[in-house]
Amino acid sequence: MSSLAIIAAMDSILRYARSKQNDIIALIRELVECETPSGDSAGVSRFAELFAERARDIARTRVFPAGQFGKHLRCEFRLPGAKKEGQILALGHADTVWPRGAIGEMPFRRARGRLYGPGVFDMKAGLVFFLFAMRALRDLDIPVARSVILQINSDEEVGSPSSRPLTEEAARRSAAVLVLEPGTGLEGKLKTARKGVGGYTVTVRGRASHAGVDFEAGANAIVEMARQIERVAGFTRLNRGITVSPGVIRGGTRSNVVAAECCVEVDVRIPRHRDQAYVERSFRSLKPFDKRCSIEVIGGVNRPPMERSAAVRRLFGIAQSFAAEMGVELGESLSGGGSDGSFTSAMGAPTLDGLGAVGEGAHASNESILISRIADRTALLAKLVARL
Ligand SMILES: [Zn+2]
Numbered sequence: 001m002s003s004l005a006i007i008a009a010m011d012s013i014l015r016y017a018r019s020k021q022n023d024i025i026a027l028i029r030e031l032v033e034c035e036t037p038s039g040d041s042a043g044v045s046r047f048a049e050l051f052a053e054r055a056r057d058i059a060r061t062r063v064f065p066a067g068q069f070g071k072h073l074r075c076e077f078r079l080p081g082a083k084k085e086g087q088i089l090a091l092g093h094a095d096t097v098w099p100r101g102a103i104g105e106m107p108f109r110r111a112r113g114r115l116y117g118p119g120v121f122d123m124k125a126g127l128v129f130f131l132f133a134m135r136a137l138r139d140l141d142i143p144v145a146r147s148v149i150l151q152i153n154s155d156e157e158v159g160s161p162s163s164r165p166l167t168e169e170a171a172r173r174s175a176a177v178l179v180l181e182p183g184t185g186l187e188g189k190l191k192t193a194r195k196g197v198g199g200y201t202v203t204v205r206g207r208a209s210h211a212g213v214d215f216e217a218g219a220n221a222i223v224e225m226a227r228q229i230e231r232v233a234g235f236t237r238l239n240r241g242i243t244v245s246p247g248v249i250r251g252g253t254r255s256n257v258v259a260a261e262c263c264v265e266v267d268v269r270i271p272r273h274r275d276q277a278y279v280e281r282s283f284r285s286l287k288p289f290d291k292r293c294s295i296e297v298i299g300g301v302n303r304p305p306m307e308r309s310a311a312v313r314r315l316f317g318i319a320q321s322f323a324a325e326m327g328v329e330l331g332e333s334l335s336g337g338g339s340d341g342s343f344t345s346a347m348g349a350p351t352l353d354g355l356g357a358v359g360e361g362a363h364a365s366n367e368s369i370l371i372s373r374i375a376d377r378t379a380l381l382a383k384l385v386a387r388l
Pocket of ligand 1: 093122
């Protein structure tokens, strides 16, 4: 195809996406109504089978068992164009934070220009957009130079323990990764950087004693922890984007017992890989004020940061110009939360995240997507796949 012919074909992609809007909405509804709480293996596996069934006209599908989490799914698309060189990986997840039965309280509905329902925004709509984007390329006969895989993980909301190796393996073979997580804000900004996420548990062990009869024999783990927490919270470096937040604390048994043990769970966010060493060093440096107490630290960074590399800036630039062609001003954002894109980016695969639905209310009862942005987001995905 000449470059002019490609440009003409590009305009037809948006028209195609608009013409399929009702079909897109119907499939979003079907997927939202198939409930997929993280760890509900029957529900999540049923979702994988359902999506595979709906994608069968255009993709070869394969499921990967993942025990308690339910199956992961990979779709390999059959697209126009002769020889395929390299791979594009689209990445999403089936699971949601909503418990089984949530659909009863917040049923799928269409109102005020939006679609509502558990998981509609994070991130079932994004999966549907990608499927229809691939159908656009097939139906409009637009050649694609690379092979295209969509991987849908079953356990993203619980930290991707079983899908991580699969994601990393797919990333290693990919020239680019498109993450179908929702965009940021009601403008649908892409995520070109994400903070890395870590968790530490600090346990102080002191000595129990009777708080009245034998006070001085006790070493109070709660008092010791109170002092340690000031230190831990002080590891935050806002000017470098590093946050360290004690989130859960437990300690003591009864008010008349000097507490023998206290533990705190701490959330850590880091913008750069190299911040990991700083955080690790800081936690390992904790020493008891009261020498009769001991401190144990476990944990570390479990999702690496997604850094805004030159390759990511280039990808974003391409997406931005495609959006501009459709009259959409596309922005970028830094997210404090992790996604599976953090893993692909750490593997060195240029990763563009937040390409899914535009809306709001992830993990909240107002979870919804904007109907007016279905077509341009779908078209953007098709254009990226055709170009990259
Ligand atoms: Zn998500």
